[in-house]
Amino acid sequence: MSIRHFFSKPLVVLGIAVLIFIAFHIFRPQTETIQLREKVWRVEVREVHHRTLSPAVLLYARVESSRTARMHSALNADVTEIAVREGDRITSNQTLVRLDDRDSRLELRLQEAMLREIKAEIQTENQRYKKDKLNLQHEKNRRHLSRQALDRLKRLSKKNFASQVRLDEARDTLEANTLAVHDRQFSLDNYEHRTAKLDARLAQSESERDIAALNLERCHITAPFDGRVTEVFVAPGMRMQPGEPLLEIYDTEGLELRARIPHSYLPSVRAALREAYAMQATATVDDVAIRATLVRLSAEIPENYGSIDGFFQVSRGAEVLEPGRRLNLNLSLRSQEQVISVPFDAIHGTDRLYKLEEGRMRQVTVSRVGELNGEVLIRSTDLMEGDFIILTPLPNAMDGLKVTAMY
Structure with missing residues (x-):
């Protein structure tokens, strides 16, 4: 049997393939298993010590x-002098602005003259009252004498010793004297009414005089307190109307x-x-x-x-x-008990930091009570004396992250 014929059989080819696969599996290079190690982050820590501190x-x-004053004109008058400028320091009662006071002086003189006139009328009325009291008694005496004269003439007339003409004249004299007494009494009775009217005119005149004097004073604007000038709104020669601003001070x-x-x-x-x-x-x-x-x-x-x-x-x-x-x-702030001082970098967000616990980061919620010497003062029931706070601001900080402390 030839070699070519031998390898042409399917079973032989399949067996050779199996042998090759087994050989590759047995003699393949062995790869080592890579074990991943958890990274340990080095962090700076600080031991917790509760203290009594005064936070800031x-x-x-x-x-x-709280006391800013805008000075206004109270009169129709021209500005004659500006004694201060913006930014000047001023003292109480110092002259700030002067207004033309000629009209105010004339008005004051007029009111003072009217006041003197009313006072003279009151004095005249008082003298008249004294005279009326004295004259009333004289008028009563004359009336009494007239009545006695009339009575005598009546008795003589009955005896035909007095004429009717003399009797009529005596009656006229008595009537005239009686009327004079009544007029004098009426004048005395109305004395209080006349003086009350004069007193009212006097009070009105005094008020008008005081207003004129006040307007004269208002031509001289002075500082009500020690302060500074913040702004000047006018210049000499300007015509001011009541209520228009002159300057502002504080x-x-x-x-x-x-x-x-x-x-x-x-x-x-x-x-x-x-x-x-x-x-x-x-x-x-x-x-x-x-x-x-x-x-x-x-x-x-x-x-x-x-x-x-x-x-x-x-x-x-x-x-x-x-x-x-x-x-x-x-x-x-007031002194706070049981507070802890930590750097600002140790705080994550507004109310979180991490402490070191069994080689890992543990999140703790804190409350701020203030600042002191460039650090933040905190308080937390989860931080005990002797715990270690992680100070290093890790970008991947999270609960459970493995760390090691750098003491």
Whole structure:
């Protein structure tokens, strides 16, 4: 049998193929199994120590003045002098603006003359009253004498010793004297009414005189307090109408700092205000130390804001502050117990950090209570004394990640 004939049989070919497959399987190269190892991240840690600390909060404040005055003209008058310029510092009662006072002086002289006239009328009325009282007694005496004369003539007339003409004349005299008594009495009875009318005219005249004097004073505009000039609206020669603005000033003693306080700190802040605890805040402006005290909170919270406005009274450094200036303000809160100080990088989001537990990261929820010396103060019931907080801000930080501490 030839070799060619032998290999042409199907069973032989199949057997050879099986033998080749078995040979390849037996003599194939052996591959080693690769075992994946979990990566261990090296992290910096800090041991937990609960302490009593006074936290601080960084606020962004704006300088405002609670006493800003816009001075207006009260008269129709021309501006004759502008004694200050924008930015000038002023003192109380310092001259700011002068208006033409000639019309006001003439009006004051007129009102004073009218007042003197009314006072003279009152004096005349008082003298008249005294005279009427004296004359009334004389009129009564004359009436009494006239009545006696009439009675005598009546007796004589009955005896035909007096004529009818003399009797009629006596009656006329008595009537005239009686009328004089009544007129004098009427004048005395109306004395109080006349003096009341004169007193009313006197009061009116005095008021008009005082208004004229006040208008004269208003020609000389002075500063109501120590402060600074923020804006001047007029120039010499301008004709002013009542109510038109002259200039604007603010009181340097009334400067306040307005800053938004986050809601998370409001319980502590409100408790301090209720207990009259002075919460101090500090800042630095132009190398000058600023000190202020929180005095009140705003009465409303703006919509969609997670904060409320607090107002700080400046007690030091007000001379370098101007309304509108913005500054960083450090508010010192009341001492807090059982708080932990950690770097800002250790906080993930707003209220999470990780602690080291059995070589792995464990997520812990915390609450912020403030800041101190460039670190954030936190409190959490899940952090015990002696625990280790992970400080390294890993980008892939998650619960259960394997780490090793760098002490």
